[in-house]
Amino acid sequence: MAQIIIKNLRKDFGDFTAVQSSSFTIEDGEFFMLLGPSGCGKTTTLRMIAGLELPTSGEIFIDGEEVSQKPASQRDIAFVFQMFALYPHLNVRQNISYPLKSQRMPSAQIKTKVAEVARVLGIEDILNKPVGGLSGGDRQRVALGRAIVRDPKAFLMDEPLGALDAEFREHMSQELRALHDRMGATTVYVTHDQLEAMQMGDKIVVMNHGSVEQFGVPQQIYDWPATLFVADFIGSPQMNLLPFNATVAEGDTSVALSGHHFEIPRLRQAASGDLIFGVRPEHVTLDQSSAFRGNVTAVEYLGTTQIITLETPNGMVKARVAAAQTVKTGQDIGLGFTARTITIFDVSTGAALLSDANREVLDHG
């Protein structure tokens, strides 16, 4: 298995730059997510790692070896295109052994390898069945088996669960992650689904317009979005982003929203003009003593919690609070914010004004 290093990777298609100056490291054995909206350059990045697309500039290292200009066949990486893409005229065993036959591996060795893979995937009992009649889950396992059997340095997966309905998708994502944990194989997984990325990934790279917006473990990305784009893209309901206008200095530990002062983590950068006060719904508290007030426009009951939507002088705020709190539409409520969870963004750069407290993962309990 392998470590993959991406350095200043760029890909131009004619005048259009699909990926620009991307740099990140995928550690050996990691389940690594490439996350971003449609068209942000995820697939192009994955295809460059696979060798199916050559970079315009930049470097890719697999296990310390520079492979940027090498063809796919010399990279020893398995690209799981679409889990349902099986050879329909072959049975399960033949589908899984196909890559080994192409490598001209002796048949006794193929038999042992296929048996091993079938055991890992729990599909020993269907090895002699035609793939045509298999359930969706079994087809997916067979497709995975065909990738695993080669024992490649890494697996690359491009939205492998994209075509599945929500329930089955959830089931297969857990199965994929469990399989990864058993095998410890470096896996690079493309998705546009932030929840899938958060649930499955050891690390996430968030991409937008061909650039890396942020790179880190899921909790860092959730707790401390480095840019407004990430703040908006990650989380459901998304982070509250309240615009305000102010001049802040390095070292500041409070800001004023509509004349009301709120404590924040110490700022590391100064800024002036249009700023954004970012706070996640679970860090908004209903506090009748607060002079910063909002009018309740909606109450969404979710069982143990409820999402309260309020109109405030700085725009709409969503609060996730215990379902036991009685809140009614039309009510006027004071709001508080958990100081150490606040992120301040500079609208002109889109970047967070990093604070001392950032980088420490928060306790959401």
Ligand code: ATP
């Ligand atoms: P999606 O989830 O929709 O596939 P993505 O993030 O994977 O999105 P890419 O497929 O990497 O995005 O595409 C990034 C951009 O590059 C898109 O605007 C796409 O149209 C463009 N692009 C990709 N391949 C080519 C190509 N061969 N020629 C020209 N433009 C391309």
